[in-house]
Amino acid sequence: MIQLNSTTTYSETSLTLTAxxxxxxxxxxxGSSGSLADKPIVRTAKGELLIPASQLKGRVRHECEKLARGLHLPVCDSPNPQTMCPQRAGFAEDFDRRFQNPNFCIEDYKGFHCPICQIFGNPVLPSRVLFDDLICTQDPANLPEVLRPGVTLNRRRRTAENQKLFLLETSPVNTKLPFQGDIHILPGYPPYTKALLLAALRHIHALGGSKSGGLGWLHWKFTPQEIDNTVWDALLLE
Structure with a gap:
């Protein structure tokens, strides 16, 4: 049993963002929400539109991995646990040797952990960042149900499939709905965490489904952050 008086209180920092x-x-x-849509939009228990934290965290990690590889840093292969740090199964010996860097050692955790795992965690190392769901701040009563029709395509025949009409539920079009939330950064995070997270967010221009069909395109607003350019030196390990 967990005793509430024995839990640890963390002193954390946060990034507040709006999509x-x-x-x-x-x-x-x-599942079904009682809507006519074959794919209803996800909502909170209060009916508010949201962007799930799991989707946002996955996209941010992916963009951080691309940025780290662009800086010629060794990065493990997520999300397969066997190819992530510290196991990295199947990696070539020469490439795996690049992970054996003193900067990749974390106290009280065995093995070597790449810069991305030091932020987002892996099967051994806990994550240093916690993402909130991004919640739409508009009153749900003012957001009507919008249904968007679509058809399944046969890519081999390059035609629409018979009897494959479906309906997607979307948010209203061209209303610039704001979705707000926080990224909580826990103690023990690497010094480059904020800089890398902000850079990754600037590479995310769409979320959700049917992005190629024009859905989910967005831009970001952040609270002002003072980022010392020297934090990038922590990533220049070689």
């Missing part, structure tokens, strides 16, 4: 959706958003929910 302004420029087009209709389609983040599908599993």
């Amino acid at each position: 302004l959706v420029d087009t209709a958003l389609c983040v599908g929910a599993g």
Whole structure:
């Protein structure tokens, strides 16, 4: 049993961000919500539109990995646990040797952990960042249900499939709905964490489904952050 008086209180820092959706958003929910849509949009228990934290964290990690590789840093292969740090199964010996860097050692955790795992965690190392769901601040009563029709395509025949019409529920179009939330950065994070997270967010221009069809395109607003340019030196390990 967990005793509440024995839990640890963390002193954390946060990044407050707002996603302004420029087009209709389609983040599908599993199951039926009583809507006519085959793929209803995900909502909170209060009916508010949201962008799930899991989707945002996955996209941010992916962009951080691309940035780190662009800096010629060794990065493990997520999300497969066997190819992530510290196991890195199947890696070539020469490449795996690049991970054996004193900067990749974390006290009280065995093995070597790449810069991305030091932020987002892996099967051994806990994550240093916690993402909130991004919640739409508009009153749900003022957001009507919008259904967008679509058809399944046969890519081999390059035609629409018979009897494959479906309906997607989306947010209203061209309303620039604001979705707000925080990224909580826990103690023990690497010094380059904020800089890398902000850089990664600037590479994310769309979220949700049917992005190629014009859905989910957005831009970001952040609270002002003072980032010392010297933090990037912590990433220049070689």
